[in-house]
Amino acid sequence: xxxxxxxxxxxxxxxxxxxxxxxxxxxxxxxxxxxxxxxxxxxxxxxxxxxxxxxxxxxxxxxxxxxxxxxxxxxxxxxxxxxxxxxxxxxxxxxxxxxxxxxxxxxxxxxxxxxxxxxxxxxxxxxxxxxxxxxxxxxxxxxxxxxxxxxxxxxxxxxxxxxxxxxxxxxxxxxxxxxxxxxxxxxxxxxxxxxxxxxxxxxxxxxxxxxxxxxxxxxxxxxxxxxxxxxxxxxxxxxxxxxxxxxxxxxxxxxxxxxxxxxxxxxxxxxxxxxxxxxxxxxxxxxxxxxxxxxxxxxxxxxxxxxxxxxxxxxxxxxxxxxxxxxxxxxxxxxxxxxxxxxxxxxxxxxxxxxxxxxxxxxxxxxxxxxxxxxxxxxxxxxxxxxxxxxxxxxxxxxxxxxxxxxxxxxxxxxxxxxxxxxxxxxxxxxxxxxxxxxxxxxxxxxx
Amino acid sequence: xxxxxxxxxxxxxxxxxxxxxxxxxxxxxxxxxxxxxxxxxxxxxxxxxxxxxxxxxxxxxxxxxxxxxxxxxxxxxxxxxxxxxxxxxxxxxxxxxxxxxxxxxxxxxxxxxxxxxxxxxxxxxxxxxxxxxxxxxxxxxxxxxxxxxxxxxxxxxxxxxxxxxxxxxxxxxxxxx
Numbered sequence: 001x002x003x004x005x006x007x008x009x010x011x012x013x014x015x016x017x018x019x020x021x022x023x024x025x026x027x028x029x030x031x032x033x034x035x036x037x038x039x040x041x042x043x044x045x046x047x048x049x050x051x052x053x054x055x056x057x058x059x060x061x062x063x064x065x066x067x068x069x070x071x072x073x074x075x076x077x078x079x080x081x082x083x084x085x086x087x088x089x090x091x092x093x094x095x096x097x098x099x100x101x102x103x104x105x106x107x108x109x110x111x112x113x114x115x116x117x118x119x120x121x122x123x124x125x126x127x128x129x130x131x132x133x134x135x136x137x138x139x140x141x142x143x144x145x146x147x148x149x150x151x152x153x154x155x156x157x158x159x160x161x162x163x164x165x166x167x168x169x170x171x172x173x174x175x176x177x178x179x180x181x182x183x184x185x186x187x188x189x190x191x192x193x194x195x196x197x198x199x200x201x202x203x204x205x206x207x208x209x210x211x212x213x214x215x216x217x218x219x220x221x222x223x224x225x226x227x228x229x230x231x232x233x234x235x236x237x238x239x240x241x242x243x244x245x246x247x248x249x250x251x252x253x254x255x256x257x258x259x260x261x262x263x264x265x266x267x268x269x270x271x272x273x274x275x276x277x278x279x280x281x282x283x284x285x286x287x288x289x290x291x292x293x294x295x296x297x298x299x300x301x302x303x304x305x306x307x308x309x310x311x312x313x314x315x316x317x318x319x320x321x322x323x324x325x326x327x328x329x330x331x332x333x334x335x336x337x338x339x340x341x342x343x344x345x346x347x348x349x350x351x352x353x354x355x356x357x358x359x360x361x362x363x364x365x366x367x368x369x370x371x372x373x374x375x376x377x378x379x380x381x382x383x384x385x386x387x388x389x390x391x392x393x394x395x396x397x398x399x400x401x402x403x404x405x406x407x408x409x410x411x412x413x414x415x416x417x418x419x420x421x422x423x424x425x426x427x428x429x430x431x432x433x434x435x436x437x438x439x440x441x442x443x444x445x446x447x448x
Numbered sequence: 449x450x451x452x453x454x455x456x457x458x459x460x461x462x463x464x465x466x467x468x469x470x471x472x473x474x475x476x477x478x479x480x481x482x483x484x485x486x487x488x489x490x491x492x493x494x495x496x497x498x499x500x501x502x503x504x505x506x507x508x509x510x511x512x513x514x515x516x517x518x519x520x521x522x523x524x525x526x527x528x529x530x531x532x533x534x535x536x537x538x539x540x541x542x543x544x545x546x547x548x549x550x551x552x553x554x555x556x557x558x559x560x561x562x563x564x565x566x567x568x569x570x571x572x573x574x575x576x577x578x579x580x581x582x583x584x585x586x587x588x589x590x591x592x593x594x595x596x597x598x599x600x601x602x603x604x605x606x607x608x609x610x611x612x613x614x615x616x617x618x619x620x621x622x623x624x625x
Contacts, residue, residue: 004525282580284584383584
């Protein structure tokens, strides 16, 4: 007897379609509760023909794909892969593809450099919560290399004036030596290229990954998925794309979820070189009770009993079977969707009237206005910290200014002895500019 | 080196020591006399301690052993198991030396009960790791049960028992491999 718990599934991003990733150190192996990824053979029975007798005379394999679904308790590292697969792109801080360090803009958020120096810049400047050394980072808007000197002014632990020069070096983090208690202003150099930016913060072991839709909204990375059921055999599935991702949450429970893969040619491989235990994502779970309360819009709290966020990617194979190949030509994304659902305990009529009547909850008659609200607070947290004071966290937000989520509700069913609960659904709409949706993940790995 | 149970017990003792003794005024009549892991064993005697608080894995009074066992609540492929780790806090207020009347004795133990429950709910046991097992979720309100039982001793030596159970979740990885 072989226990399913002894199985491994891992995934690694491919550089391009058709070239499976075989570098074990680039794989993240994951924990999952149920499911699997496996070959999906397409078997065709020979058509019945007159004179062929009563029995089926033959069957042939005409094609193969791979894929499957996994029931997961998301962990912070592998969740990033699922989000990248579902969203398609990630904001990077440098040419190495790293994300921004979590507190790299905590003193001063990105400021565009100008064609003349900016001295005494003090807009939106913050001081560190405790005395500490600072980092300065440039972001290149063009070919670069970004250069120049950033001078930070403030005070030291004894309240004496303090200043420090940071010499920019492209998009590298420049780590200071002085310890600042306060920061009052910053001198910024001239730009090298239009779009050059500088930010100031402090070093922190946690990273903030910002997942977004790619410029080409039909694009997404390919993954190589490995599976070793019971460690009895090994399989490699190349050219896999995330076809669906659902994150579910309910009071007093771990955040849970499901991820679905669809991919290409399966290959039996040896697991001798797999070091799954070393690269296993055994990180902490996210927890509903330690997460922030859900607000729609911000500052308007909802009593959410449970809910989910689901990404769907339509990857039809109808026009992907080409002559001369047993596997699909590609896994093109035809459509994307993102839906938020919540079971909300009602304590007033405000949300109900918005959803059922007029979209704003202001009038006493039904109108055809649908409730649109893009601003919300939906942030799932772990009780464990990625760095001091900063828990592992998943935050989902819609467009900054366009109310690009439309909300609706199912009719309420009353039941004696129970609370009044309404099932609310939000569908994310595309926007005229900018990202329709952004997902921010805080963890400790630098890049995806 | 210690297992996750011991690490949780040590954290609990430190947390209750602060919440019931160190952070409480010395003249507060509901201030506990001692917080320790396991039974008093005469160090001190319960009447000397006046209000004693003892912390146990599972429940030492669950003689059958089937009611408050640790259990596995989740198993994940890839080698992880999540356990319900269960603990019990047993307190005794033995007011034989200080001669409180019934009203006061009950009020003090009720206050103590409230302080323990709040302290447990505020403690998330963040960062406790033992080998390849870590605390994945701290106590939840819905997972706390308690009983306050008035014993003998009237008219001026009341003996009141308090028992609070709580559970946390821990995840152990690297199993089944």
